[in-house]
Amino acid sequence: MNFRENIQYIKGVGPKKAQALKKIGIGNIYNLLTYYPKRYSDQSEITAINAIEPDATVNIKGSILNVQEKTSHRGMKIITVILHDGTGTTQVIWFNQPFLKRSLKPGMSLFVRGKTGYAYNGYGQLCIKQVISYFLLDDTNNNQCQFLPLYTLPDMIKPKFYRSVLENVLSTLDNIPCALDRSIIAAYHLLSKTDALRKIHFPQTKNDIKESREMLIFEELFMIQCGLIYMRKINSQNKQGIRCLPNSNLVKKIYKALPFKLTDDQEKVWNEICLDMQSTRPMQRLLQGDVGSGKTVIAVMALVKAVENGWQGALMAPTEVLAKQHFDNFNKLLNPFGIKVGLLIGSLSAKEHNEALQYIKNGEWQIIIGTHALIQDKVQFAKLGLVITDEQHRFGVAQRARLETKAEQTPDVLVMTATPIPRTMTLTVYGDLDVSVIHQLPPGRKNIRTFLRTKNAREKVYQFVLAQIKAGRQAYVVCPLIELSENVGAASAEAIFEELRTGIFKDVNCALLHGKLSAKEKGKIMQDFFTNKVNLLISTTVIEVGVNVPNASIMVVEGAERFGLAQLHQLRGRVGRGSYKSYCILLSDSKSSKTKERLSLMEKISDGFVLAEADLRLRGPGQFFGAMQHGLPDLKIADVLNDTDILLAARKEAEKWCVKKKSMREIIETINLQYEDNFFKITDV
């Protein structure tokens, strides 16, 4: 069987349905097999119609008494089925699926899983308002299993059809590539891959679901670990890295010129980096440190070390605001020592841009700070020896790799992140890197006092902000994006800006910062904020990463419920960066007890790692990972938080297997099949 065969050619699919399936990532047969059910509906758990409660998800079974089609005043087709089960009758409502009128007939028996609510018809009857899945009970296909797999499918693809396609493919399944060797399958008492795939899609018992999940989770985590270990091996063994000498004059002078003494953690990390840079093995290191823990100074020292050894160093920041900030700070510190620092960002004029390219190419610039602009094809370095990416989760692994390829010899790579990543996840996300962590904050930092308040307290909160500003401090007000689109977010920030600027803060210099502004405008506003010309900065999350204004001591977050904890912690890290007592006030009117619980963790926990762990537990890895844009392929079935035991076992096996070159070929074939060559891209085995 050719697992890469286009799904379009499977019996019954055709071009239109294939297109719809492609949108959810199913382009070929292998994708189809590994598109796993989101959940299972236990069909034996049937709710009697007279026991239905509002706002619940229920399974009901009954016979159809009547099928009606209506058109709403907005032109939407509504199909209403009256279903009777001996205890009572209820309506089941579908929108815009007029074809149901033909397939559902009085007298037929129907299974429906759906959300309950009150009908819009004015009589307020309880009904099934949102159908999740349904099928006719006389349909033998569906009657067979107690556990009905539920998939997220496009409207056009009906669950019944989808299952028939799957059944068709599974019935002819042979020789499916499996990353796990027979000996691992036996040692861990796992199902064979073929059995696991059959049972995950067509389980007969609860145990089938459990066993098939175990096998597929093990295989998935094993593949990710093999990929990461292998990438690291290729980087470290086959490539000759550059070798720096032990620290000499320049590094020592700049170390002395720092306005503070490094913390013990900073010292430890600096030593680790020095050792990496002094070895011929290319450095591949992740530097994790909580917000404000002082990672930047470590980056500066590493860049200087590269320069002292005759190399160029590049630092790639996630935003122009941040690149500019680093550029200004680095220049202040390094210019007196004759080190040339340059800036390459998208908003340079054509002339400046060309000059920058020239200076990078001829080696005049020794340290180059930039954004994504650094990875354009046009950028050529004279002698790139060190690549630092700041906030790597905003780039992908692939982008990091692109910057590395701009060097003739394999450069040293340092990835910095302020997103505290729980330990179990570091292994999954950054399994290809060595890890250094700065836990300590610089001395003298005061805890940022955090409060959760409702909108009733808003007036009082802003009075407090005003008092702080009058005392000479600066403040941030962060507004959420209403939709995912930055456009809409700008509108909401705009409204708050207008309200504050013309109201309570009418005598204060306010500015509005959001993603719709040009990079130049953004730069100007940030400059005015750095120099205290602007006292109150109203902003969307553009300011989230890295901005360092020690005089800013208070932050108000509007609509705090819209942010994840990790993100709130990042935002909060913008204050408390100097010696002033600092505050973060979260405004939220959310009624949800879960949301309140989540936000109140911010009041209690100041350690970013502890908070990230809590966030992960509350929101689940999907959203946590989603927000991080980690650059790894989405896990198809494993959940790194709950599957920690399997993760550790898989890691152990992966380490053993990656030593054997011969067996790696098969594993990598499966990896490339599962992730469609778009993550690991391993060809050279």
Ligand SMILES: Nc1ncnc2c1ncn2[C@@H]1O[C@H](COP(=O)(O)OP(=O)(O)OP(=O)(O)O)[C@@H](O)[C@H]1O
């Ligand atoms: N050892 C130290 N002693 C005193 N102050 C320090 C020390 N290290 C760094 N700082 C100062 O602490 C502030 C935060 O440092 P830095 O910007 O490097 O943090 P960061 O880890 O990059 O934070 P973020 O992730 O939020 O960008 C800066 O003003 C910096 O000058």
